[in-house]
Amino acid sequence: MTDTPLRIGIAGLGTVGAATLGYLTGENARIAARAGRALRVDAVVARDRTKDRGVDMASLRWFDDPIAMASDEGVDLYVELMGGADGVAKASVEAALAAGKPVVTANKALLAHHGAALAELAERTPGASLHYEAAVAGGIPAVKALREGLAGNGVTRVSGILNGTCNYILTEMAGTGAAFGDVLAEAQRLGYAEADPTADVGGFDAAHKLAIMAAIAFGRRIDFDGVRIEGIESVAAEDIVAARDMGYVIRLLGVAERGAAGVSQRLRPCLTPAESPLGKIAGVTNAVMLEGDAVGATILTGPGAGGGPTASAVLADIVDVARGNTPPTFGVAAAALTPADDGANDADRGAFYLRVMLEDRPGTLAEVAAALGRSGISIHRMRQHDHADGAAPVTIVTHACDLAEIEAAKERIAALDVCTASPVSMRIVES
Ligand SMILES: NC(=O)c1ccc[n+]([C@@H]2O[C@H](COP(=O)([O-])OP(=O)(O)OC[C@H]3O[C@@H](n4cnc5c(N)ncnc54)[C@H](OP(=O)(O)O)[C@@H]3O)[C@@H](O)[C@H]2O)c1
Numbered sequence: 001m002t003d004t005p006l007r008i009g010i011a012g013l014g015t016v017g018a019a020t021l022g023y024l025t026g027e028n029a030r031i032a033a034r035a036g037r038a039l040r041v042d043a044v045v046a047r048d049r050t051k052d053r054g055v056d057m058a059s060l061r062w063f064d065d066p067i068a069m070a071s072d073e074g075v076d077l078y079v080e081l082m083g084g085a086d087g088v089a090k091a092s093v094e095a096a097l098a099a100g101k102p103v104v105t106a107n108k109a110l111l112a113h114h115g116a117a118l119a120e121l122a123e124r125t126p127g128a129s130l131h132y133e134a135a136v137a138g139g140i141p142a143v144k145a146l147r148e149g150l151a152g153n154g155v156t157r158v159s160g161i162l163n164g165t166c167n168y169i170l171t172e173m174a175g176t177g178a179a180f181g182d183v184l185a186e187a188q189r190l191g192y193a194e195a196d197p198t199a200d201v202g203g204f205d206a207a208h209k210l211a212i213m214a215a216i217a218f219g220r221r222i223d224f225d226g227v228r229i230e231g232i233e234s235v236a237a238e239d240i241v242a243a244r245d246m247g248y249v250i251r252l253l254g255v256a257e258r259g260a261a262g263v264s265q266r267l268r269p270c271l272t273p274a275e276s277p278l279g280k281i282a283g284v285t286n287a288v289m290l291e292g293d294a295v296g297a298t299i300l301t302g303p304g305a306g307g308g309p310t311a312s313a314v315l316a317d318i319v320d321v322a323r324g325n326t327p328p329t330f331g332v333a334a335a336a337l338t339p340a341d342d343g344a345n346d347a348d349r350g351a352f353y354l355r356v357m358l359e360d361r362p363g364t365l366a367e368v369a370a371a372l373g374r375s376g377i378s379i380h381r382m383r384q385h386d387h388a389d390g391a392a393p394v395t396i397v398t399h400a401c402d403l404a405e406i407e408a409a410k411e412r413i414a415a416l417d418v419c420t421a422s423p424v425s426m427r428i429v430e431s
Pocket residue numbers: 011012013014015016017045046047048049051064066081082083084088106107108109134135138304305306307310
């Protein structure tokens with residue numbers, strides 16, 4: 001055990017920062033023993049100095065400026081827990097890396113948007129390194145599992161349930177039959193959803209995590225703009241019921257996989273078998289499924305957010321830094337990361353679920369079947385449901401077809417006089 005302490009500066013003392021500080025002070029001896037080196041929180045920064053953080057901070061140096069703390073000679077390790085893709089989070093991480101320091105961050109937005117440039121800066125600056133276990137699926141050690149545990153595999157696919165708020169909403173909709181808006185309002189009341197829920201229900205938060213995992217899995221430059229993103233706002237109670245009737249549940253799935261057209265990255269609500277590993281994940285729990293040529297499929301589940309679980313991942317990175325364990329940021333040297341594959345998302349073939357709202361009169365189903373036929377799609381199952389207000393939902397499961405064929409069919413169906421609302425489609429993912 002080295003007695004020279006690792007002097008840590010923590011920027012951000014909110015949900016994650018306060019929990020991290022709490023463990024580093026309350027459980028210091030245990031964590032330092034694992035690290036093989038004394039660990040000392042030396043400095044902190046947040047916006048409001050007067051706020052009670054639940055931890056005695058009398059012996060800590062307080063900074064008002066994160067960049068000044070990141071650059072301070074008394075700080076060996078900069079821990080960024082403020083959040084935000086740009087602004088002071090990015091500037092302070094850059095300052096620490098440029099000063100040759102290791103950085104630990106939980107900031108998925110920062111990594112998703114600037115991960116490639118930050119990795120390059122870390123790798124060309126002696127002493128610098130970038131650690132971000134907490135940025136993917138909170139307490140689940142997904143980054144280490146993928147980058148270290150599966151280092152010998154040719155990874156074929158990474159997928160998962162990467163946003164607890166969305167999974168809670170979808171699980172509640174299925175359990176109660178309530179509409180999306182009502183369940184979202186309840187989730188906000190319980191504190192599971194933010195006042196502005198866009199990042200969660202729009203799929204952006206989960207897409208940040210998917211882009212990070214895809215970069216590691218496939219050795220590519222991180223490409224957040226290349227993720228096809230669709231949130232859960234258009235999932236209706238009728239879809240949940242129709243899915244259940246067929247043995248499926250609806251989950252917001254992130255899937256990045258290597259296909260003939262390259263690596264695709266898609267984040268969208270899908271139907272998946274209720275008894276599949278991802279279908280069984282309920283409530284705020286997250287899950288990450290990693291598939292490789294040597295190992296087959298592995299799955300990790302656990303809490304994807306919250307102070308304790310996220311601090312757990314931050315602490316693991318701090319222990320890595322103390323041990324001198326600094327693997328390449330995305331698993332291979334930044335210069336060896338390959339460019340993104342344009343167009344791979346369009347090469348999407350499989351079975352789709354389709355919901356169409358039709359006027360309740362004879363002959364309408366035949367018109368829909370004809371529109372599907374003209375788009376090259378054959379029907380596996382079709383069902384008309386109870387109707388209200390003169391319009392009846394019709395749900396269809398197709399045989400395998402291309403995404404382009406589904407989009408063409410939706411346009412044709414929307415143009416029919418008998419169609420009363422825009423058709424909704426979701427991919428069916430069997431594993
Ligand atoms: N919460 C989770 O469950 C979770 C899970 C995984 C990853 N993360 C990531 O962890 C990071 C932190 O999340 P959080 O939930 O802990 O956020 P939070 O509760 O909102 O805390 C943010 C902290 O940053 C400080 N801060 C913000 N802007 C600052 C500035 N300009 N200068 C100095 N301090 C500033 C705030 O200071 P004041 O307290 O004084 O306002 C606060 O202490 C984010 O990147 C987030 O995406 C969070």
